Amino acid sequence: MLLLTTPALAGKDKPMNPLLAPWQGPNGGVPPFDKATVPLIASAIEEGMALNLKEIDAIAANAAAPTFDNTYVALERSGVPLNRAMAVYGVWGGNLSTPEFRKVEEKLAGKLAAFSDTIVQNAKLFARLKAVHDDAAQLGALNAEQKRLVDVVYTRFVKQGAALSPEQKKELSALNQQLASLQTKFSQNQLSDEEQIFLTIDDKAGLAGLSEAQIAAAASEAVARKLPGKWVIANTRSSMEPFLVNSENRALREKGFRLWTSRGDNGGAHDNNAIASDILMARAKRSKLLGYPTFAHWQLSDTMAKDPQAAMKLLLSVWTPAIAQFKTDVAAAQKLVDAEKGGFQIEPWDYRYYIEKVRKATYDLDMNEVKPYLQLDHLRDAMFAAAHAIYELDFKKVDGFAVFHPDVEVYQVTRAGEHVGYWYFDPYQRPGKRSGAWMVPYREQSNVDAPIATIVSNNSNFVKPGKGQPTTLSWDDARTMFHEFGHALHGLNSKVHYPTLSGTNTQRDFVEAPSQFNENFLQTPMVLEKLVNAKGEPIPASLLSRIAKAATFNEGFITAETQASAIVDLKLHLAGETRIDTRAFEKQTLAELGMPPQLVMRHRIPAFGHIFSSEDYAAGYYSYLWAEVIEHDLFAAFTEAGNPYDPATAKKLRETLMSVGNTVDGAEAFRAFRGRDPKPDALLRSKGFPVPAAMGPVVPAPALKPTTGRKQAD
Numbered sequence: 001m002l003l004l005t006t007p008a009l010a011g012k013d014k015p016m017n018p019l020l021a022p023w024q025g026p027n028g029g030v031p032p033f034d035k036a037t038v039p040l041i042a043s044a045i046e047e048g049m050a051l052n053l054k055e056i057d058a059i060a061a062n063a064a065a066p067t068f069d070n071t072y073v074a075l076e077r078s079g080v081p082l083n084r085a086m087a088v089y090g091v092w093g094g095n096l097s098t099p100e101f102r103k104v105e106e107k108l109a110g111k112l113a114a115f116s117d118t119i120v121q122n123a124k125l126f127a128r129l130k131a132v133h134d135d136a137a138q139l140g141a142l143n144a145e146q147k148r149l150v151d152v153v154y155t156r157f158v159k160q161g162a163a164l165s166p167e168q169k170k171e172l173s174a175l176n177q178q179l180a181s182l183q184t185k186f187s188q189n190q191l192s193d194e195e196q197i198f199l200t201i202d203d204k205a206g207l208a209g210l211s212e213a214q215i216a217a218a219a220s221e222a223v224a225r226k227l228p229g230k231w232v233i234a235n236t237r238s239s240m241e242p243f244l245v246n247s248e249n250r251a252l253r254e255k256g257f258r259l260w261t262s263r264g265d266n267g268g269a270h271d272n273n274a275i276a277s278d279i280l281m282a283r284a285k286r287s288k289l290l291g292y293p294t295f296a297h298w299q300l301s302d303t304m305a306k307d308p309q310a311a312m313k314l315l316l317s318v319w320t321p322a323i324a325q326f327k328t329d330v331a332a333a334q335k336l337v338d339a340e341k342g343g344f345q346i347e348p349w350d351y352r353y354y355i356e357k358v359r360k361a362t363y364d365l366d367m368n369e370v371k372p373y374l375q376l377d378h379l380r381d382a383m384f385a386a387a388h389a390i391y392e393l394d395f396k397k398v399d400g401f402a403v404f405h406p407d408v409e410v411y412q413v414t415r416a417g418e419h420v421g422y423w424y425f426d427p428y429q430r431p432g433k434r435s436g437a438w439m440v441p442y443r444e445q446s447n448v449d450a451p452i453a454t455i456v457s458n459n460s461n462f463v464k465p466g467k468g469q470p471t472t473l474s475w476d477d478a479r480t481m482f483h484e485f486g487h488a489l490h491g492l493n494s495k496v497h498y499p500t501l502s503g504t505n506t507q508r509d510f511v512e513a514p515s516q517f518n519e520n521f522l523q524t525p526m527v528l529e530k531l532v533n534a535k536g537e538p539i540p541a542s543l544l545s546r547i548a549k550a551a552t553f554n555e556g557f558i559t560a561e562t563q564a565s566a567i568v569d570l571k572l573h574l575a576g577e578t579r580i581d582t583r584a585f586e587k588q589t590l591a592e593l594g595m596p597p598q599l600v601m602r603h604r605i606p607a608f609g610h611i612f613s614s615e616d617y618a619a620g621y622y623s624y625l626w627a628e629v630i631e632h633d634l635f636a637a638f639t640e641a642g643n644p645y646d647p648a649t650a651k652k653l654r655e656t657l658m659s660v661g662n663t664v665d666g667a668e669a670f671r672a673f674r675g676r677d678p679k680p681d682a683l684l685r686s687k688g689f690p691v692p693a694a695m696g697p698v699v700p701a702p703a704l705k706p707t708t709g710r711k712q713a714d
């Protein structure tokens, strides 16, 4: 997970609020977390927006003819005080939220959205952006990064409707408002079916197979729902999925599964089918207004895939081997049912239960065995060692910096003794901290008028140990730690001029590649040898080999249920302006795909919040797999070199891909590193799927269109 913020950049300004003032301290200063209070944050954001709008108006009203420098670069220089305030605002929202702050957030969310609309719809500003963009002579004098900045910024404005006529802008705003309310309704309906519908277990016989912790949680869930003495399984993934894995009661499994997979699909006031259909129609209309044949074309226009068919091709290339593997696994599960004289065929509500039995019988693996070896301090130091080996970065703890919580540690990052940036690490869970793990930059690397070093942060929710105890993590948590650190390394390696193109501000279907890539280093010898338990013993070889062997277990199911959702997502958003009967559409699409009867989409349409509660992942659920193809192929370059830290390969990776931010299209950057387009072979191997001999590149190779003289859809 990565949180994107608006780029930050240093410059001259006259702050009125300490949170808008230039940061104090070495190397360009650090955020003044010690000066922040909720009222100060709220007023800093308001004042920061006002200051920024003044800057924008000045750029738009410039009497001089529009140039790259007085328009595009001027925009890059603007908004610095607001960005300083946003860094603190983001931390209070993500790491320290309180009811007081949430009220501020609710109030400001609408204002921040309106603020960005005001900029996009500023006709004078857009006229200047367009004049430079359309001026072949001016563009001819720019270097590649400058041309890219023009292309990215101009395209972003056009994509949001800056080029429309006043009437069309009105129509666009109306569609945006309609979509906002439909999307909110969709998510509320889904939430309502998750809260108000649940599985009640009346007697102890219904608990067979459940763990002590599950039973205790189900009992307290029942008390919370005024059903004391009974047990309740909530209708959410985190409750229902483990229930389906463990419950020995087939009838209850079926009942629970049916509740869970029909969220948003129960008829009545909370049914999401018609709403999904309305959302698709409004998105199709808006995309047409913006000059694209479908929403998928609009959404993918500035991604690495560009063309929805390229994304579809990848999804289908992984779909076939995933289904083949899934069928093999169903057969193994069926064998167990038959051996138990069950007398039934595996149904979707049986699969998770029986496949766990297959796992235990096949690999004799209890992932709890590895925990004593995964101490947070050791993992962090091993992670640093790996980053040194690949990127020549050094990390040294620094004290005395203002932090927003005593748990937070700050490290100075250097390369060959030169300052590169700061890394803030906030590892532990606490009330008010959002769940999961994420990376967020407090300041982007840039070099417009002078070099500005980045400040990045990693945030997670590890459980704090008792006093004097080491923090030990699960294998999954350790992977997550490497993942987020991969985002941080992407930011720290950035070496560009313009904040808009800096670090992790890349195309959406590329941004998870560097982070997933970094996960690979957890299982390299340099890291593993540093992971010792309290007695100083390393992870036993037999345990490592069982983990490695079980790594691809159940990948057919995991991949297929996700890809079914990704394929349906793309097809829904490729349909254009037609009224879609979502139930029929889902049924027909899955039938055409040859969906096995034991499998259900990971997110069925009426509960597919990723694509209907907001727009971020609409026609974009494919991005996860897309980035996975890239990262596996990146790591394969090191495997082929015979060394996960091969210096020549590492140097090339840094120069072509990790340092370039969004100054280069992701496909171009990959090609510069690998000498060809990404192939899914390494991904297929990592999942234990067969690699077809004639499998070609999945990412097409459209040469980056020359910006000179380029006409947009305006």
Ligand SMILES: [Zn+2]
Pocket (backbone or CB within 6 Å): 001, 002, 483, 487, 512, 515
């Ligand atoms: Zn991520």
